[in-house]
Amino acid sequence: EAQVTQNPRYLITVTGKKLTVTCSQNMNHEYMSWYRQDPGLGLRQIYYSMNVEVTDKGDVPEGYKVSRKEKRNFPLILESPSPNQTSLYFCASRMDRGNYEQYFGPGTRLTVT
Amino acid sequence: GQSLEQPSEVTAVEGAIVQINCTYQTSGFYGLSWYQQHDGGAPTFLSYNGLDGLEETGRFSSFLSRSDSYGYLLLQELQMKDSASYFCAVRDRTGGFKTIFGAGTRLFVKA
Numbered sequence: 001e002a003q004v005t006q007n008p009r010y011l012i013t014v015t016g017k018k019l020t021v022t023c024s025q026n027m028n029h030e031y032m033s034w035y036r037q038d039p040g041l042g043l044r045q046i047y048y049s050m051n052v053e054v055t056d057k058g059d060v061p062e063g064y065k066v067s068r069k070e071k072r073n074f075p076l077i078l079e080s081p082s083p084n085q086t087s088l089y090f091c092a093s094r095m096d097r098g099n100y101e102q103y104f105g106p107g108t109r110l111t112v113t
Numbered sequence: 114g115q116s117l118e119q120p121s122e123v124t125a126v127e128g129a130i131v132q133i134n135c136t137y138q139t140s141g142f143y144g145l146s147w148y149q150q151h152d153g154g155a156p157t158f159l160s161y162n163g164l165d166g167l168e169e170t171g172r173f174s175s176f177l178s179r180s181d182s183y184g185y186l187l188l189q190e191l192q193m194k195d196s197a198s199y200f201c202a203v204r205d206r207t208g209g210f211k212t213i214f215g216a217g218t219r220l221f222v223k224a
Contacts, residue, residue, distance in 0.1 A: 033212065042200055042216040050210060058211055090155060097210045100146050104155040
Protein backbone atom coordinates (compact mmCIF):
# COMPACT_ATOMS: atom_id res chain seq x y z
CA GLU A 1 0.00 0.00 0.00
CA ALA A 2 1.34 3.40 -1.01
CA GLN A 3 1.79 5.49 2.08
CA VAL A 4 3.69 8.02 4.13
CA THR A 5 4.44 6.97 7.68
CA GLN A 6 5.49 9.09 10.63
CA ASN A 7 6.73 8.17 14.07
CA PRO A 8 5.94 8.82 16.78
CA ARG A 9 2.28 9.79 16.41
CA TYR A 10 2.21 11.50 19.78
CA LEU A 11 5.07 12.93 21.79
CA ILE A 12 5.26 14.93 25.00
CA THR A 13 8.69 16.25 25.84
CA VAL A 14 10.42 18.95 27.83
CA THR A 15 12.13 22.10 26.69
CA GLY A 16 15.62 21.53 25.38
CA LYS A 17 15.50 17.75 24.98
CA LYS A 18 16.50 16.89 21.42
CA LEU A 19 14.02 14.84 19.43
CA THR A 20 13.58 13.38 15.98
CA VAL A 21 10.35 12.69 14.14
CA THR A 22 10.81 10.14 11.41
CA CYS A 23 9.08 10.17 8.04
CA SER A 24 9.20 7.47 5.41
CA GLN A 25 7.45 7.01 2.05
CA ASN A 26 7.29 3.91 -0.13
CA MET A 27 6.29 5.58 -3.40
CA ASN A 28 9.79 6.45 -4.65
CA HIS A 29 8.86 10.12 -4.50
CA GLU A 30 11.57 12.69 -5.03
CA TYR A 31 9.94 15.64 -3.23
CA MET A 32 9.26 15.55 0.51
CA SER A 33 8.13 18.23 2.93
CA TRP A 34 7.47 18.92 6.57
CA TYR A 35 4.59 21.10 7.69
CA ARG A 36 3.29 22.29 10.99
CA GLN A 37 -0.38 22.96 11.55
CA ASP A 38 -1.62 25.38 14.16
CA PRO A 39 -5.21 26.54 14.73
CA GLY A 40 -6.17 29.36 12.42
CA LEU A 41 -2.88 29.27 10.54
CA GLY A 42 -3.34 26.36 8.19
CA LEU A 43 -0.30 24.34 7.18
CA ARG A 44 3.03 26.07 7.10
CA GLN A 45 5.96 24.50 5.34
CA ILE A 46 9.05 24.03 7.50
CA TYR A 47 11.52 22.40 5.11
CA TYR A 48 11.37 20.58 1.85
CA SER A 49 13.65 18.33 -0.12
CA MET A 50 13.67 17.95 -3.88
CA ASN A 51 15.86 14.85 -3.79
CA VAL A 52 18.56 13.06 -1.84
CA GLU A 53 20.98 15.53 -0.23
CA VAL A 54 18.92 18.50 -1.53
CA THR A 55 16.98 20.39 1.14
CA ASP A 56 15.69 23.94 1.39
CA LYS A 57 13.89 26.14 3.85
CA GLY A 58 10.16 26.63 3.81
CA ASP A 59 8.39 29.50 5.52
CA VAL A 60 9.06 28.57 9.15
CA PRO A 61 12.43 26.76 9.37
CA GLU A 62 13.74 28.32 12.60
CA GLY A 63 14.41 25.75 15.30
CA TYR A 64 14.26 22.78 12.95
CA LYS A 65 16.71 20.68 10.98
CA VAL A 66 16.19 18.03 8.35
CA SER A 67 18.28 15.56 6.43
CA ARG A 68 17.73 13.51 3.28
CA LYS A 69 20.30 10.75 3.12
CA GLU A 70 17.97 8.26 1.48
CA LYS A 71 15.15 8.88 -0.93
CA ARG A 72 12.48 7.30 1.24
CA ASN A 73 13.33 8.99 4.57
CA PHE A 74 13.09 12.61 5.64
CA PRO A 75 13.48 13.02 9.41
CA LEU A 76 12.65 16.25 11.23
CA ILE A 77 15.03 17.16 14.04
CA LEU A 78 14.36 19.56 16.88
CA GLU A 79 17.73 20.15 18.51
CA SER A 80 16.39 22.16 21.43
CA PRO A 81 12.59 22.13 21.43
CA SER A 82 10.70 25.05 22.92
CA PRO A 83 7.03 25.40 23.89
CA ASN A 84 6.28 27.42 20.75
CA GLN A 85 7.05 24.30 18.73
CA THR A 86 4.05 22.56 20.25
CA SER A 87 2.05 21.73 17.17
CA LEU A 88 0.71 19.08 14.83
CA TYR A 89 3.34 18.06 12.30
CA PHE A 90 2.76 16.48 8.91
CA CYS A 91 5.20 14.94 6.54
CA ALA A 92 4.22 14.85 2.87
CA SER A 93 5.64 13.61 -0.38
CA ARG A 94 4.96 14.02 -4.07
CA MET A 95 6.46 12.47 -7.13
CA ASP A 96 8.75 15.35 -8.04
CA ARG A 97 8.92 19.12 -7.92
CA GLY A 98 6.79 19.40 -11.07
CA ASN A 99 4.00 17.31 -9.67
CA TYR A 100 1.21 18.81 -7.62
CA GLU A 101 -0.48 15.98 -5.69
CA GLN A 102 0.92 15.63 -2.21
CA TYR A 103 0.44 12.57 -0.02
CA PHE A 104 0.41 13.29 3.69
CA GLY A 105 1.43 11.17 6.62
CA PRO A 106 -0.94 10.70 9.58
CA GLY A 107 0.59 13.49 11.62
CA THR A 108 2.61 13.78 14.83
CA ARG A 109 1.13 15.64 17.75
CA LEU A 110 4.04 17.22 19.65
CA THR A 111 3.75 18.91 23.03
CA VAL A 112 6.77 20.69 24.52
CA THR A 113 6.44 21.66 28.18
CA GLY B 114 5.18 38.28 0.15
CA GLN B 115 2.99 35.31 -0.51
CA SER B 116 -0.48 34.93 0.95
CA LEU B 117 -3.76 33.15 0.38
CA GLU B 118 -7.14 34.21 1.68
CA GLN B 119 -10.16 32.02 2.12
CA PRO B 120 -13.24 32.30 4.35
CA SER B 121 -12.83 30.79 7.78
CA GLU B 122 -16.24 29.10 7.89
CA VAL B 123 -19.07 28.15 5.56
CA THR B 124 -22.35 26.47 6.48
CA ALA B 125 -24.69 24.74 4.02
CA VAL B 126 -27.45 22.15 4.04
CA GLU B 127 -27.31 18.62 2.76
CA GLY B 128 -27.94 18.39 -0.96
CA ALA B 129 -27.00 22.01 -1.61
CA ILE B 130 -24.10 23.49 -3.56
CA VAL B 131 -21.36 25.45 -1.83
CA GLN B 132 -18.47 27.49 -3.21
CA ILE B 133 -15.27 28.11 -1.26
CA ASN B 134 -13.22 30.99 -2.63
CA CYS B 135 -9.48 31.49 -2.50
CA THR B 136 -7.55 34.58 -3.51
CA TYR B 137 -3.80 34.48 -3.63
CA GLN B 138 -0.87 36.80 -3.83
CA THR B 139 2.39 35.35 -4.99
CA SER B 140 5.05 36.45 -7.42
CA GLY B 141 5.90 33.00 -8.75
CA PHE B 142 2.52 31.33 -9.11
CA TYR B 143 2.61 27.78 -10.38
CA GLY B 144 -0.79 26.19 -9.85
CA LEU B 145 -3.59 26.09 -7.28
CA SER B 146 -4.49 22.93 -5.37
CA TRP B 147 -7.27 22.01 -2.98
CA TYR B 148 -7.07 19.64 -0.02
CA GLN B 149 -9.67 18.25 2.35
CA GLN B 150 -9.01 17.50 5.99
CA HIS B 151 -11.42 15.80 8.35
CA ASP B 152 -11.05 16.33 12.09
CA GLY B 153 -8.18 14.24 13.39
CA GLY B 154 -7.08 13.27 9.92
CA ALA B 155 -4.43 14.19 7.41
CA PRO B 156 -5.03 16.45 4.42
CA THR B 157 -5.98 14.62 1.24
CA PHE B 158 -5.65 15.96 -2.27
CA LEU B 159 -8.84 16.97 -4.08
CA SER B 160 -7.96 18.87 -7.23
CA TYR B 161 -5.45 21.01 -9.10
CA ASN B 162 -5.67 23.90 -11.57
CA GLY B 163 -2.59 24.86 -13.51
CA LEU B 164 -4.45 26.72 -16.22
CA ASP B 165 -7.52 28.97 -16.24
CA GLY B 166 -10.86 27.25 -16.24
CA LEU B 167 -12.86 24.57 -14.54
CA GLU B 168 -11.68 21.11 -13.53
CA GLU B 169 -14.35 18.59 -12.56
CA THR B 170 -13.92 15.51 -10.43
CA GLY B 171 -17.21 13.93 -9.53
CA ARG B 172 -19.15 16.14 -7.13
CA PHE B 173 -16.18 18.47 -6.75
CA SER B 174 -15.05 21.11 -9.23
CA SER B 175 -12.31 23.67 -9.03
CA PHE B 176 -11.89 26.88 -10.96
CA LEU B 177 -8.93 29.17 -11.57
CA SER B 178 -8.56 32.66 -12.98
CA ARG B 179 -4.90 33.60 -13.06
CA SER B 180 -5.62 37.16 -14.20
CA ASP B 181 -7.74 37.67 -11.05
CA SER B 182 -5.46 35.63 -8.77
CA TYR B 183 -8.59 33.80 -7.74
CA GLY B 184 -9.91 30.31 -7.57
CA TYR B 185 -12.73 28.39 -5.97
CA LEU B 186 -13.77 24.91 -4.99
CA LEU B 187 -17.35 23.95 -5.78
CA LEU B 188 -18.98 21.11 -3.92
CA GLN B 189 -22.27 19.82 -5.27
CA GLU B 190 -24.91 17.55 -3.77
CA LEU B 191 -23.47 18.13 -0.34
CA GLN B 192 -23.34 15.20 2.02
CA MET B 193 -22.81 15.12 5.76
CA LYS B 194 -19.42 13.50 5.19
CA ASP B 195 -18.29 16.64 3.35
CA SER B 196 -18.11 18.43 6.71
CA ALA B 197 -14.39 19.10 6.94
CA SER B 198 -11.78 21.78 6.47
CA TYR B 199 -10.75 22.73 2.96
CA PHE B 200 -7.41 24.29 2.12
CA CYS B 201 -6.23 25.98 -1.01
CA ALA B 202 -2.51 25.85 -1.73
CA VAL B 203 -0.19 27.35 -4.30
CA ARG B 204 3.16 26.26 -5.50
CA ASP B 205 5.53 29.18 -5.56
CA ARG B 206 8.65 29.19 -7.66
CA THR B 207 10.04 32.30 -6.01
CA GLY B 208 13.29 31.37 -4.33
CA GLY B 209 12.73 27.64 -4.67
CA PHE B 210 9.76 25.32 -4.84
CA LYS B 211 7.76 26.13 -1.76
CA THR B 212 4.14 25.23 -1.15
CA ILE B 213 1.96 27.85 0.55
CA PHE B 214 -1.36 26.89 2.16
CA GLY B 215 -4.30 29.06 3.06
CA ALA B 216 -5.59 29.03 6.64
CA GLY B 217 -8.48 26.77 5.67
CA THR B 218 -12.26 26.96 5.42
CA ARG B 219 -14.30 24.95 7.85
CA LEU B 220 -17.42 23.59 6.10
CA PHE B 221 -20.39 22.60 8.21
CA VAL B 222 -23.07 20.56 6.44
CA LYS B 223 -26.43 20.54 8.18
CA ALA B 224 -29.24 18.04 7.72
